[in-house]
Amino acid sequence: MANRPTIKDVAREAGVSPxxxxxxxxxxxxxxxETMRKIADAAHKV
Structure with a gap:
Protein backbone atom coordinates (compact mmCIF):
# COMPACT_ATOMS: atom_id res chain seq x y z
CA MET A 1 0.00 0.00 0.00
CA ALA A 2 1.39 3.42 -0.97
CA ASN A 3 1.98 6.11 1.62
CA ARG A 4 -0.76 8.70 1.83
CA PRO A 5 0.24 12.33 1.28
CA THR A 6 0.33 14.50 4.38
CA ILE A 7 -0.76 18.08 4.88
CA LYS A 8 2.93 19.01 4.74
CA ASP A 9 3.28 17.30 1.34
CA VAL A 10 0.29 19.19 -0.06
CA ALA A 11 1.50 22.48 1.45
CA ARG A 12 4.96 22.06 -0.05
CA GLU A 13 3.51 21.32 -3.49
CA ALA A 14 1.06 24.26 -3.30
CA GLY A 15 3.61 26.71 -1.92
CA VAL A 16 1.57 27.51 1.18
CA SER A 17 1.88 26.72 4.88
CA PRO A 18 0.53 23.51 6.41
CA GLU A 34 -7.10 31.20 -5.67
CA THR A 35 -5.36 29.56 -2.71
CA MET A 36 -8.06 26.89 -2.48
CA ARG A 37 -7.50 26.11 -6.16
CA LYS A 38 -3.74 25.79 -5.64
CA ILE A 39 -4.29 23.45 -2.70
CA ALA A 40 -6.79 21.31 -4.62
CA ASP A 41 -4.43 21.04 -7.60
CA ALA A 42 -1.53 20.11 -5.31
CA ALA A 43 -3.62 17.50 -3.49
CA HIS A 44 -4.50 15.82 -6.78
CA LYS A 45 -0.88 15.94 -7.89
CA VAL A 46 0.62 14.31 -4.79
Whole structure:
Protein backbone atom coordinates (compact mmCIF):
# COMPACT_ATOMS: atom_id res chain seq x y z
CA MET A 1 0.00 0.00 0.00
CA ALA A 2 1.39 3.42 -0.97
CA ASN A 3 1.98 6.11 1.62
CA ARG A 4 -0.76 8.70 1.83
CA PRO A 5 0.24 12.33 1.28
CA THR A 6 0.33 14.50 4.38
CA ILE A 7 -0.76 18.08 4.88
CA LYS A 8 2.93 19.01 4.74
CA ASP A 9 3.28 17.30 1.34
CA VAL A 10 0.29 19.19 -0.06
CA ALA A 11 1.50 22.48 1.45
CA ARG A 12 4.96 22.06 -0.05
CA GLU A 13 3.51 21.32 -3.49
CA ALA A 14 1.06 24.26 -3.30
CA GLY A 15 3.61 26.71 -1.92
CA VAL A 16 1.57 27.51 1.18
CA SER A 17 1.88 26.72 4.88
CA PRO A 18 0.53 23.51 6.41
CA UNK A 19 -1.77 25.69 8.53
CA UNK A 20 -3.33 27.16 5.38
CA UNK A 21 -3.93 23.68 3.98
CA UNK A 22 -5.55 22.61 7.26
CA UNK A 23 -7.81 25.67 7.30
CA UNK A 24 -8.80 25.15 3.67
CA UNK A 25 -9.64 21.47 4.13
CA UNK A 26 -11.47 21.87 7.43
CA UNK A 27 -13.50 24.92 6.46
CA UNK A 28 -12.78 26.59 9.80
CA UNK A 29 -11.44 29.74 8.22
CA UNK A 30 -11.87 31.79 5.09
CA UNK A 31 -9.26 30.94 2.47
CA UNK A 32 -9.01 32.81 -0.83
CA UNK A 33 -10.45 31.03 -3.86
CA GLU A 34 -7.10 31.20 -5.67
CA THR A 35 -5.36 29.56 -2.71
CA MET A 36 -8.06 26.89 -2.48
CA ARG A 37 -7.50 26.11 -6.16
CA LYS A 38 -3.74 25.79 -5.64
CA ILE A 39 -4.29 23.45 -2.70
CA ALA A 40 -6.79 21.31 -4.62
CA ASP A 41 -4.43 21.04 -7.60
CA ALA A 42 -1.53 20.11 -5.31
CA ALA A 43 -3.62 17.50 -3.49
CA HIS A 44 -4.50 15.82 -6.78
CA LYS A 45 -0.88 15.94 -7.89
CA VAL A 46 0.62 14.31 -4.79
Missing amino acids: TTVDRALSGRSVVRE
